[in-house]
Amino acid sequence: MHKELLEQSLHYNRKRFLSQMSLGIGSVALGSLLIPDLFEKKKSEDILLNGVPHFAPKAKRIIYLFQNGAPSQLELFDYKPKLQEMVGQDLPESIRNGQRLTGMTSNQKKFPLAGSVFKFNQYGQSNAWMSELLPHTSKVVDELCIVKSMYTEAINHDPALTFFQTGAQVGNRPSIGSWLSYGLGSENKNLPAFCVLLSKGKGNGQGVYSKLWSNGFLDSIHQGVQFSSGDSPVLYLNNHQSISNGDRRKMLDKLVELNSGAFEQSGDQEINAKIQQYELAYRMQTSVPEITDLSKEPDDILKLYGPDCQIPGTYAANCLLARKLSENGVRFVQLYHQGWDSHGNLPSEMRNQSLDTDQASAALITDLKQRDLLDETLVIWGGEFGRTNYCQGLLTKDNYGRDHHPRCFSIWMAGGGIKPGVYGETDDFGYNIIQNPVHVNDFHATVLHLMGLNHEQLTFKHLGRRYRLTDVAGKVVKAIIS
Numbered sequence: 001m002h003k004e005l006l007e008q009s010l011h012y013n014r015k016r017f018l019s020q021m022s023l024g025i026g027s028v029a030l031g032s033l034l035i036p037d038l039f040e041k042k043k044s045e046d047i048l049l050n051g052v053p054h055f056a057p058k059a060k061r062i063i064y065l066f067q068n069g070a071p072s073q074l075e076l077f078d079y080k081p082k083l084q085e086m087v088g089q090d091l092p093e094s095i096r097n098g099q100r101l102t103g104m105t106s107n108q109k110k111f112p113l114a115g116s117v118f119k120f121n122q123y124g125q126s127n128a129w130m131s132e133l134l135p136h137t138s139k140v141v142d143e144l145c146i147v148k149s150m151y152t153e154a155i156n157h158d159p160a161l162t163f164f165q166t167g168a169q170v171g172n173r174p175s176i177g178s179w180l181s182y183g184l185g186s187e188n189k190n191l192p193a194f195c196v197l198l199s200k201g202k203g204n205g206q207g208v209y210s211k212l213w214s215n216g217f218l219d220s221i222h223q224g225v226q227f228s229s230g231d232s233p234v235l236y237l238n239n240h241q242s243i244s245n246g247d248r249r250k251m252l253d254k255l256v257e258l259n260s261g262a263f264e265q266s267g268d269q270e271i272n273a274k275i276q277q278y279e280l281a282y283r284m285q286t287s288v289p290e291i292t293d294l295s296k297e298p299d300d301i302l303k304l305y306g307p308d309c310q311i312p313g314t315y316a317a318n319c320l321l322a323r324k325l326s327e328n329g330v331r332f333v334q335l336y337h338q339g340w341d342s343h344g345n346l347p348s349e350m351r352n353q354s355l356d357t358d359q360a361s362a363a364l365i366t367d368l369k370q371r372d373l374l375d376e377t378l379v380i381w382g383g384e385f386g387r388t389n390y391c392q393g394l395l396t397k398d399n400y401g402r403d404h405h406p407r408c409f410s411i412w413m414a415g416g417g418i419k420p421g422v423y424g425e426t427d428d429f430g431y432n433i434i435q436n437p438v439h440v441n442d443f444h445a446t447v448l449h450l451m452g453l454n455h456e457q458l459t460f461k462h463l464g465r466r467y468r469l470t471d472v473a474g475k476v477v478k479a480i481i482s
Contacts, residue, residue, distance in 0.1 A: 051182070051183050051184045051185045053183075053184065053451065053452025053453060054452060054453055054454045054457055054458075055452055055454070056452060057417075057450065057451050057452030057453075058378075058416055058417020058449075058450045058451075058452075058481065058482070059376055059377060059378040059415070059416030059417055059450045059451055060187070060331075060376045060377070060416075060451075061187075061326045061329075061330065061331055061332070061333075061376065061377050061378070061416075062177075062180070062331070062332045062333070062377070062378045062379075062380065062416070062447070062451070063322045063323075063326055063333045063335070063364065063377060063378070063379050063380070064176075064177075064332070064333070064334050064335065064379075064380045065319070065335050065337070065357075065361060065364075065379065065380065065381045065382075066164075066165075066334065066335060066336050066337070066380075066382070066383070067337055067340050067353075067357070067381065067382060067383040068161065068205075068206055068208055068336050068337060068338045068339075068340060068383065068384070069157070069203070069204065069205065069206045069338060069339060069340030069341035069342075069383060069384075070157070070160075070340055070341065070383040070384050070385050070386060070387060070404065070409070071340040071350070071353065071382075071383050071387075072116075072342060072346065072350065072386065072387035072402050073148070073386045073387065073408075073409045073410035073430070074116050074386075074387060074389060074402070074430050075116045075118055075131055075133065075346070075347075075350050075387075076130070076131050076133060076134060076350075076354075076410065077128075077129065077130065077131070077146055077148060077410040077412075078129075078148055078408075078410055078426060078430050079116075079120040079129035079131075080115070080116075080389070080426075080428065080429065080430040081115075082428040082429060083113050083114065083115035083116070083389055083429065083430065084115035084116075085115075086113045086115075087112075087113060087114065087115045087395075088112050088113065088395060089112065089113050090110050090111055090112060090113070091111040091112075091113055091389065091390045091429070091431070092429075095427070095429050095431050095432065096111070096431070097432075099407060100155060101155075101403070102155055102156065102403055102404050104343065104392060104403055105388070105390075105392050105403045108392075108393075111388075111390035111391075112390055112391050112395045113389055113390055113391075113429070114389065114390060114391040114395055114400045114402065116131070117347050117398060118131045118132050118133055118347075118350075119131070119132045120132070121138075123138045123139075123141045124138075124141035124142040124420075125142055125420075126141065126142070126146075126420065126421045126422050128141050128144070128146055128421075128422050131354075133350060133351065133354035133358065134354060134358050135358065136358045136359045136361070136362035136363070137358055137361060137362045139362060140362045140365045140366060140414075141420075142420055143365050143369065143374070143414045143415070143420055144365075144412045144413070144414050144420055145412060145413045145414065145418045145419055145420055145421055145422075145423060145480050146410060146411075146412045146421075146422045146423070147410065147411050147412065147413065147423045147424055147438055147480065148408070148410045148422065148423070148424040148425060148426055149408060149423065149424025149425065149426065149433045149435065149436050149437050149438050150382070150386075150408070150409050150410065150411055150424075150438050150439075150440070150443065151406060151407055151408055151409070151433060151437055151438070151439060151440075152164075152384070152385055152406045152439070152440045153169075153406060154169055154384070154385065154406060155385070155404050155406050156404065157206045157341070157384060157404075160384035160385050160404075160406065161206070161208070161212065161384045162211065162212065163384070163440055164384050164440055165212045165213070165334075166211075166212070166214075166216070166469075167440075167441070167444055167468075167469040167470055167471055168471065171211045171214075172211070172214070172216050172217070173214075173216045173217075173467070174214065174215055174216035174217065174218045174222065174460075174469070175194075175212060175213050175214055175215075175216070175224060175334075176332070176444065176447065176469060177193075177194035177196075177213060177224050177331075177332035177334055178194060178213070178214070178215045178216065178218050178222040178223060178224065179218075179222075179448070179458060179469045180193070180194070180331055180332045180448075180451060180453075181193035181194045181218075181221075181222040181331060181332065182218050182219075182222050182458075182460065183448075183451075183453050183458050184331060184451065184452075184453070185331075186329070186330075186331060187329030187330075187331060188328055188329030188330065191291070191325065191328060191329060191330050192224075192225040192330065193222070193330065193331040193332065194213065194222065194223070194224040194225065194330070194331060194332045194334070195224065195225050195226075195227055195325050195330050195332070195333050195334070196213045196224040196225065196226045196227065196333075196334045196335075196336070197226075197227050197318040197321060197322060197333065197334070197335045197336070198226070198228075198313075198318075198335075198336050198338075199313060199314055199315040199317075199318050199335070199336070199337045199338070199356075200337075200338045200339060201315070201337055201338060201339025201340070201352060201353045201356045201357075202339060202349070202352040202353070202356070203339035203340060203341065203342060203349035203350075203352060203353050204339065204340075204341040204342060204343065204349065205338040205339050205341065206338060206340075206341050207338075208336045208338065210226070212336075213226070213334060217460065217462040217463075217467070218460060219269060219270060220270065224332075224334060227292065227321070228313075229312035229313025229317070259271050291321075291324050291325060291328060292321060292324075294309070294310065294317065294320055294321065294324075297320065301320070301367065304363040304366060304367060305317075305319060305320050305359065305360050305363040305364075305367075306359040306360060306363070308356070308360070309360065314356075315335070315337045315356050315357050315360055316356075316359070316360035316363075318335050318337075319335070319360040319361065319363065319364045320360075320363075320364075320367075322335060322364065323364060323367050323368060323373075326368075326373070326377055327371065327373060337353075337356070337357060339352075339353050339356070340353055340383055342387070342401055342402060343392050343393075343401040343402070343403065344392065344393060344399075344400075344401035345399060345401065346387075346399075346400055346401050346402055347398065347399060347400070348399075361381055364379060365379060365414055365415070368415060369415075374414070374415035374416075375415060375416070375417075376415075376416060377415050377416055378413065378414075378415055378416025378417070378418065378447070378450055378451075379413065379414045379415050379416070380411065380412075380413050380447070381411060381412050381413075382409075382410070382411025382412065383409070383411075385404055385405060385406040385409055386404075386405040386406070386407075386408055386409025386410070387402035387403070387404070387405050387409070388402045388403045388404070388405045388431075389402075389405075389429050389430045389431050390402075390403075405431075407431065407432060407433070408426045408430070408431065408432060408433045411443075413480070416450050417450045417481055417482055418450070418480060418481065418482065419479075419480050419481060419482040421480075423436055423438075423477075423479060423480050424436040424437065424438060436479070438477055439473070439474070441470045441471065441473040441474035441475075442474055442475050442476070442477055443477075444469050444470050444474055445470050445474035445475055445476045445477075446476050446477045446480070446481070448469065448470075449476045449481070450481065455468060455469060455470045455474055455476075456468065456470075
């Protein structure tokens with residue numbers, strides 16, 4: 001009897017061991033595919049974090065084209081003929097339903113409905129409605145998932161923008177790019193995992209601040225690196241004329257020695273982060289000038305992005321640079337384009353902003369696709385909230401403005417495991433969501449999921465509690481994942 005039980009126990013343990021070992025081998029194999037140099041011996045200067053996804057990712061990299069100031073969905077994607085029929089009539093209270101307003105329109109006695117002055121047509125297999133302001137984007141519509149049912153609680157620019165970038169309306173939280181750097185690390189040891197590009201349009205601008213690409217309470221190596229349009233794309237990167245690369249290398253080696261000693265005494269992880277930053281900056285001295293040089297791009301690519309792409313610091317130039325950065329393994333490239341805050345003179349401002357962004361945004365999709373990079377690169381386009389269906393201030397036939405509207409707005413996503421089509425719907429007034437609402441937390445959860453990360457497991461302990469990008473909310477929108 002005892003012998004029989006012993007044999008069964010040994011058989012069970014053997015099966016269990018082999019089963020668990022096979023799972024381990026599978027995990028190791030997945031890790032080696034996702035990170036080719038996972039098992040290579042690391043050199044002293046090659047100490048950037050290399051994380052492993054929680055599961056096989058749909059996307060490897062992200063380019064986020066953030067339209068700062070909140071473009072009006074009613075002039076671009078959310079076609080509402082009822083507003084044309086009811087121009088000038090007061091927004092029914094049953095539709096508004098006591099929604100919170102900003103101080104700019106809360107004192108208005110009436111809320112006159114304003115239809116868009118721009119024409120709309122349907123495009124692509126999805127028959128998606130698009131404005132005449134987007135002739136180039138309409139040509140790539142079959143690559144896009146247009147989400148018409150985004151919503152947020154924030155009603156003013158700074159908290160809404162901060163919420164989209166960090167998952168919280170207050171500062172000192174890691175940005176989405178920092179979370180991805182922390183979770184997945186860098187694909188290219190010579191470039192940052194997280195890069196930031198800024199451009200300004202001709203419309204009413206809202207400021208952007210470094211807190212939007214801050215590492216928050218994560219190690220400082222995960223902070224976004226801002227690129228500028230000047231002779232020095234990354235500030236303080238180049239050596240002084242009196243210092244050679246050899247001298248710089250000797251200085252860094254001595255710094256590593258001193259900082260390593262300090263770390264052994266204090267155990268402060270930020271010391272190690274500083275070591276990594278110094279080493280990365282040294283390697284970037286060679287890689288950044290080559291990456292930021294757009295002069296070697298072929299004529300057909302320059303033509304694709306439009307003439308502005310040859311003017312450093314423009315939206316078009318930044319889109320082209322974003323492709324080069326992403327192509328070279330930068331995990332997260334964040335563009336901010338200012339000028340969408342159209343409280344008045346909206347038709348004119350929307351024309352100018354669309355001229356700035358339409359061709360280059362579509363070109364980025366086309367460029368990535370023809371390089372076989374779109375399937376592994378998630379591209380996102382959108383602002384921090386939407387615009388009201390009623391006019392702010394005086395309504396005239398050809399001119400009007402719109403106030404902030406957090407209750408519903410549109411963004412689009414492409415590539416990186418996204419299913420093309422139209423998702424979500426708003427009511428006939430374009431004021432409330434009636435189908436498939438997507439909260440900012442859901443958006444973040446979905447983006448992390450596409451990168452192979454479970455948003456509930458990507459956490460960091462700080463001040464006694466565990467934080468995550470989605471805080472205590474968020475669900476993956478599986479319907480838009482291919």
